[in-house]
Amino acid sequence: MNILPASRLLLLITCLSSVSCVIGKREAAVKVPAGTHPASKGAARIASVQDARSFQNQPSDPSTPSIDGDASALTPAQRENYIGRQRNGYGKGMGEVILPANGTVTAKMGEIVTEALARRGYNVGSSGTPVSVKIRQFWGWMSPGMWAITLEARIQADVGVGGRTAALEGHGRNVCQAATTANWELAYERAVTDFIDKAVAAGL
Numbered sequence: 001m002n003i004l005p006a007s008r009l010l011l012l013i014t015c016l017s018s019v020s021c022v023i024g025k026r027e028a029a030v031k032v033p034a035g036t037h038p039a040s041k042g043a044a045r046i047a048s049v050q051d052a053r054s055f056q057n058q059p060s061d062p063s064t065p066s067i068d069g070d071a072s073a074l075t076p077a078q079r080e081n082y083i084g085r086q087r088n089g090y091g092k093g094m095g096e097v098i099l100p101a102n103g104t105v106t107a108k109m110g111e112i113v114t115e116a117l118a119r120r121g122y123n124v125g126s127s128g129t130p131v132s133v134k135i136r137q138f139w140g141w142m143s144p145g146m147w148a149i150t151l152e153a154r155i156q157a158d159v160g161v162g163g164r165t166a167a168l169e170g171h172g173r174n175v176c177q178a179a180t181t182a183n184w185e186l187a188y189e190r191a192v193t194d195f196i197d198k199a200v201a202a203g204l
Contacts, residue, residue, distance in 0.1 A: 024095045025095050025096050025097075025098050026086060026095060026096070026097050026098070026179075026181060026184065027097075027098055027099070027100040027181065028083065028084070028097050028098075028099070028100075028140075028181055028184040028185050028188065029099070029100055029185055030083065030099065030103075030108050030185070030188045030189075030192060031185065031188075031189055031192070032108075032111045032112055032115050032192055032196075033115075033189070033192070033193060033196075034115065035115065035118075035119045035196070036119065037118045037119060037121070038119075038120075038121045039121060040121055040122070040123045041120075041121035041122065042121070042122055042123070042128060042129065043122065043123045043124075043125060043127055043128025043129065044117050044122040044123070044124050044125075044128045044129045044130075044131050044161065045124065045125060045126055045127055045128050045129070045130060045131065046110050046113065046114060046124065046131050046133070047130035047131055047132055048132045048133065049106040049107075049109050049110050049113075049132075049133040049135070050106070050132075050133065050134045050135065051076070051079065051080055051104075051105055051106050051135050051138075052134050052135055052136060053065050053079070053105075053135060053136065053137060053138060053139070055067065055071035055072075055074065055079060055082075056071060057070060057071050057072070062085065062087065062141040062142065062143065063137075063139060063141050063152070063154060064139075065082065065085075065139050066085055067082060067085070067096055068085075068094060068095055068096060077104075080104035080105050080106060081098045081099055081102060081103065081104060081105075082096050082097070082098055083097050083098060083099055083105060083138060083139065083140055083153075083188075084096065084097030084139055084140030084141060084142075084153070084184065085097065085139075085140075085141055085142070086142055086179055087141075087142045087143075087144060088144070097140055097184055105135060105138045106135070108138075109133055109135050109138065109155075109157060110133065112155070112192055112195060112196060113131065113133055113157075113159055113199070113204075115196055116159075116195075116196045116199035116200055116204055117131065117161075117204055119196065119200050120200055120203070120204050129161060129162050130162070131159065131160065131161050132159070132160040132165075133157050133158070133159050133160075134157060134158040135155075135156070135157050136156040136157055136158065136167075137154050137155060137156035137157075137169075138154075138155050138156075138157075139153065139154055140152065140153040140154075140184060140187055140188060140191075141153075142179055148175050148176065148177060149175075149176060149177070149178070149179060150173060150174070150175050150176075151173070151174045151176065151179060151183055151184055151186075151187040152171070152172065152173050152174075152187060153171070153172045153184075153187040153188045153190070153191035154169065154170070154171050154172075154191060155169065155170040155171075155191050155192065155195045156168070156169045156170075157195075159199065159204060161204055166199070166202045166204065168195060168198055168199050168202060169194075169195065169198065170191045170192060170193070170194035170195025170196070170197075170198060171190075171191055171194055172186075172187045172188060172189065172190030172191030172192070172193075172194060173187065173190065174186045174187040174190065
């Protein structure tokens with residue numbers, strides 16, 4: 001009787017468990033950490049948030065938004081719920097990562113930019129300097145490896161405050177053993193933190 005070496009057996013178990021974790025949709029919360037808000041230097045309002053992401057069918061680059069199906073059939077409301085794509089141990093696209101409770105990327109992006117503005121001293125409400133946001137990227141993806149997987153999330157947006165527009169980006173990376181909900185959320189937490197830090201440094 002053939003007996004698999006321990007290393008090969010462990011790899012087989014890991015691959016099988018990875019496949020079981022990527023079938024179907026997975027909900028992952030995108031948390032926006034609260035930082036220090038200095039004294040108000042003025043008022044601002046989120047005037048518009050636009051989802052300008054581009055989805056493709058079976059893209060060669062996993063960081064390109066895609067779904068398990070025909071992306072062109074998505075309605076604008078449906079696409080706003082998708083924030084990532086899971087993959088099996090061979091790198092094949094499987095189920096999607098979505099925001100819980102039918103959340104939307106425009107609402108979440110509004111939260112992220114609001115926090116960045118608050119850290120700059122803006123009082124964000126229903127009046128004040130208009131702020132526009134165009135989302136270029138809000139996506140998470142998985143890169144399988146021999147002994148670990150890498151979960152990444154990238155947030156890119158053009159943010160206009162008054163007459164000034166800044167192209168901002170945040171990136172999060174989490175090297176882990178399984179594509180669990182907690183590990184997806186950690187990748188996104190790092191991307192959100194990076195985006196806010198860069199927005200503050202850019203002087204929004």
